[in-house]
Amino acid sequence: MTGTSLRGRIQPQNFHRSGDAALRRMVNNTKEFPQIDVLLATYNGEKYLREQIDSILSQTYKNWNLLVRDDGSSDNTIRIIESYRDLVPDRIVVLKDDLGNLGVIRNFSKLLGYSHSDYIMLSDQDDMWLPRKIELTYKKMQDLVKKYGDDVPLLVYTDWKVVDVNLSVISNSGWRYFKVNPRSGKSLAR
Numbered sequence: 001m002t003g004t005s006l007r008g009r010i011q012p013q014n015f016h017r018s019g020d021a022a023l024r025r026m027v028n029n030t031k032e033f034p035q036i037d038v039l040l041a042t043y044n045g046e047k048y049l050r051e052q053i054d055s056i057l058s059q060t061y062k063n064w065n066l067l068v069r070d071d072g073s074s075d076n077t078i079r080i081i082e083s084y085r086d087l088v089p090d091r092i093v094v095l096k097d098d099l100g101n102l103g104v105i106r107n108f109s110k111l112l113g114y115s116h117s118d119y120i121m122l123s124d125q126d127d128m129w130l131p132r133k134i135e136l137t138y139k140k141m142q143d144l145v146k147k148y149g150d151d152v153p154l155l156v157y158t159d160w161k162v163v164d165v166n167l168s169v170i171s172n173s174g175w176r177y178f179k180v181n182p183r184s185g186k187s188l189a190r
Contacts, residue, residue: 162178
């Protein structure tokens with residue numbers, strides 16, 4: 001569970017199977033806004049990975065790149081990632097190294113080292129982002145830049161919906177469901 005997670009109940013557009021020119025036109029219409037790197041650390045994530053990548057492809061904010069590093073999966077995760085990269089090669093970068101299984105934190109750390117964007121979002125492989133996630137997060141960042149200046153490091157984190165395996169909403173707020181106070185980072189559970 002990351003601070004940037006926002007699983008939601010949307011119907012994936014199944015971009016992977018469509019593979020048509022309309023998808024390429026949609027994701028390439030991007031130069032009006034700064035590039036945002038979405039970092040996706042994977043490990044044996046074949047069960048939900050397509051839904052997450054489809055939800056990234058469905059974003060209303062279009063100027064993003066997806067950087068993916070797999071942590072030594074033994075399932076079909078790598079094949080899924082490479083098939084998306086082959087579909088949209090100018091947007092999805094698969095990082096390969098001989099470092100083996102680093103664990104989720106070090107996997108994200110490696111991805112952070114590869115990103116050169118001013119704006120970075122972290123994505124868990126079992127997330128499913130609502131269509132305006134990147135747009136709304138970027139807008140909040142811009143509000144904070146206006147308030148604090150662009151020479152101050154900023155972090156925006158979002159609430160998320162808690163869903164079951166069928167994406168039925170259990171709770172509209174992960175913060176409330178898990179009794180987390182986002183302002184202090186402390187659990188409210190007693």
